[in-house]
Amino acid sequence: MSNIYLQKLKELYKVYQFHGGLRGSFFTILKTDAFKIGTLKGTDEFGNRYYENKAYFIGRSRWIEFTDAVGFDYDASQIPPEWRSWLQYSREESPVEKPAIQHKWLGKHEENLSGTSGEYVPYSTAKPKIQAWQPPK
Structure with missing residues (x-):
C-alpha cells in the first residue's frame, strides 16, 4: 500500500x-x-506552447500554455486555427508534424479584440433622436 x-x-x-x-x-x-506534465508538441508564432500526454483521458490529454506576454488576459481567439483543430482532436498530427495547407487567399491569424480597449468602434453618423438635457446657467 x-x-x-x-x-x-x-x-x-x-x-x-x-x-x-x-x-x-x-x-x-x-x-x-x-x-499536468506532457510532451511539448510545438510553439506557435505568438509564443503559445502546446502539450500532449496520452496517459490522460481524451479531452484532457492536449492543452495549451499561453505565452507569458498576455499574462492572465488570454482567450481562445489567440489560438491559430491549425493548432485549434489539433487541440479539438480534428487532426491527429500537430501542425509541426504535418503542416496545414497554406492557401494564398488565407489571411494571417489575428485575435478577436471585441470587448477590449483595442477594439475598433466606429462613430455613429446618425443624428441622435433624443437631445441631451442641458442644465440652466
Missing part, C-alpha cells in the same frame, strides 16, 4: 520539476487550474 503512495509522490515531484519549482508551479496552477 505504501508503494502506491511513494509512486504518487514521485509523479508529483516530476510535475513540480517540470513547471520550474515552487514559483513556476504556483503560477501554473494560478493561470490554468491544472498541474
Whole structure:
C-alpha cells in the first residue's frame, strides 16, 4: 500500500520539476487550474506552447500554455486555427508534424479584440433622436 503512495509522490515531484519549482508551479496552477506534465508538441508564432500526454483521458490529454506576454488576459481567439483543430482532436498530427495547407487567399491569424480597449468602434453618423438635457446657467 505504501508503494502506491511513494509512486504518487514521485509523479508529483516530476510535475513540480517540470513547471520550474515552487514559483513556476504556483503560477501554473494560478493561470490554468491544472498541474499536468506532457510532451511539448510545438510553439506557435505568438509564443503559445502546446502539450500532449496520452496517459490522460481524451479531452484532457492536449492543452495549451499561453505565452507569458498576455499574462492572465488570454482567450481562445489567440489560438491559430491549425493548432485549434489539433487541440479539438480534428487532426491527429500537430501542425509541426504535418503542416496545414497554406492557401494564398488565407489571411494571417489575428485575435478577436471585441470587448477590449483595442477594439475598433466606429462613430455613429446618425443624428441622435433624443437631445441631451442641458442644465440652466
